[in-house]
Amino acid sequence: MDPDAGLPAQLARDLDASFPRLVAAHEDRLYTIALRLLGERRDAEEVAQDALVRAYRAMAGYPASRIAELRLGSWLASITVNLARNKRRRHVDRHPPLALEPIIAAGFDPPTDDRRGPETTAGRRETKRELADALLTLPPAVRAAVVLRHVDGLSVLETAAALGRPEGTIKAQVHRGLALLRTRLEARAVAGERHENRTSTPRRRAAAALEALP
Amino acid sequence: MTTSELTDRSLETSLRGLRTPAPEGLGFAALVETGLADVYAPIASPLGRAFVAWNGRGVSWISAAEPGEFETAFAAQVGRPIRPAAALPDRLARAIERRFGGDRRARVPLDLRGHTPFEVAVWTKALEIPRGEVRPYAWIAAEIGRPRAVRAVGTALAHNPVPLVVPCHRVVRSDGRLGQYSMGGPDAKRRVLGAEGVDAAALEREAAAGIRFVGSDTTHIVCHPTCRDARRVTDRHRVGFPSLGAAKAAGYRPCRHCRPVSVGRAA
Numbered sequence: 001m002d003p004d005a006g007l008p009a010q011l012a013r014d015l016d017a018s019f020p021r022l023v024a025a026h027e028d029r030l031y032t033i034a035l036r037l038l039g040e041r042r043d044a045e046e047v048a049q050d051a052l053v054r055a056y057r058a059m060a061g062y063p064a065s066r067i068a069e070l071r072l073g074s075w076l077a078s079i080t081v082n083l084a085r086n087k088r089r090r091h092v093d094r095h096p097p098l099a100l101e102p103i104i105a106a107g108f109d110p111p112t113d114d115r116r117g118p119e120t121t122a123g124r125r126e127t128k129r130e131l132a133d134a135l136l137t138l139p140p141a142v143r144a145a146v147v148l149r150h151v152d153g154l155s156v157l158e159t160a161a162a163l164g165r166p167e168g169t170i171k172a173q174v175h176r177g178l179a180l181l182r183t184r185l186e187a188r189a190v191a192g193e194r195h196e197n198r199t200s201t202p203r204r205r206a207a208a209a210l211e212a213l214p
Numbered sequence: 215m216t217t218s219e220l221t222d223r224s225l226e227t228s229l230r231g232l233r234t235p236a237p238e239g240l241g242f243a244a245l246v247e248t249g250l251a252d253v254y255a256p257i258a259s260p261l262g263r264a265f266v267a268w269n270g271r272g273v274s275w276i277s278a279a280e281p282g283e284f285e286t287a288f289a290a291q292v293g294r295p296i297r298p299a300a301a302l303p304d305r306l307a308r309a310i311e312r313r314f315g316g317d318r319r320a321r322v323p324l325d326l327r328g329h330t331p332f333e334v335a336v337w338t339k340a341l342e343i344p345r346g347e348v349r350p351y352a353w354i355a356a357e358i359g360r361p362r363a364v365r366a367v368g369t370a371l372a373h374n375p376v377p378l379v380v381p382c383h384r385v386v387r388s389d390g391r392l393g394q395y396s397m398g399g400p401d402a403k404r405r406v407l408g409a410e411g412v413d414a415a416a417l418e419r420e421a422a423a424g425i426r427f428v429g430s431d432t433t434h435i436v437c438h439p440t441c442r443d444a445r446r447v448t449d450r451h452r453v454g455f456p457s458l459g460a461a462k463a464a465g466y467r468p469c470r471h472c473r474p475v476s477v478g479r480a481a
Binding site: 020 | 236245270
């Protein structure tokens, strides 16, 4: 079932009356997309809110026929991904990046903290956080494909539409992303047994890894 | 589950587990930004504590009512969802305070959607009346090109959703009485005008004595009594007129600043 059934037609008929329904139906997923792309709650909140506002303003300028044909799932995702990309650029300008990729490739995988109790709530939360952190280490293009396809749950076709890339590229990027994630999580599990380190953010872990470089 | 046993299937399941509900208020904030909902917060006004409602398009409602009553009135008149906010955004609060202080250049965006073009024209014209001065309802009617709509001007001013920012208190009856005021009646109107330097009692006395316009026997220019030009005229040279016609007959021309108009029947 399409959760947006009839919504584009309603938005086309009366944007102001129907827009609150769009917000209720999509705020969680846009926040999730932004959060999993950026990693920071405050940034994600800003991006998701801004995405909704931009969607409204865009539709206010569209003819009704164009609104009625919108595929809200991928259209809203693409607005969110673009805003998150801009936010990350500004963030990178302010904070020169730590080159995480070569460090990990060199075998200095960031240590993680040691509170991993299997099958406990804390353990699940920990695994969830490790997965979220691992996502943030993926190259941005791959990360966006994985987040839209598997966190948000768009189809390959919708993901391709949202990111403006061919379906084949999306399939390859999702495949590569899952493989990278598996490698990262396995490396982390091993590293976690070696280290008693409680540093928490990927950035700090990367910084710790940098310290450890000869 | 150990991560080394991750299959694609379990990895995909775990990824779906990363879905996170948006923080409380995110969607509402987006609706406020687009102007489909409003928030409100208190502000200090010349009439004591007032509440200001606003959204991404501008200030939509000002009232001295207490929060519960404020929300009820807003819902009835405007019809959008509204929630309390901790405080006004700094820039907006400063601009409103400057407006309250009489600075007409302070930019206070207004959201006047849902009101008639006539009402908006009346309120926009009222914005031109400087602090310390008043004009009759008939003046607004004449200025907006609807000289016979004096009563409708009064009704529009009574429905002013943003009193004090749109200074409907500076519009009075042509017979010198202060007339109605949407934010607390004639006494409140007298108080706000007093704070702006208008001696309402003196104005009423003069009007009761039949003086509706004031001229200078040196310049032969006739004004509304509170016009800044009329207030500069010394008592020795001050001449009162019951009507614009009488002033014109005596050789006076209307002031170009306050543009006095003949008083219509309905005023």
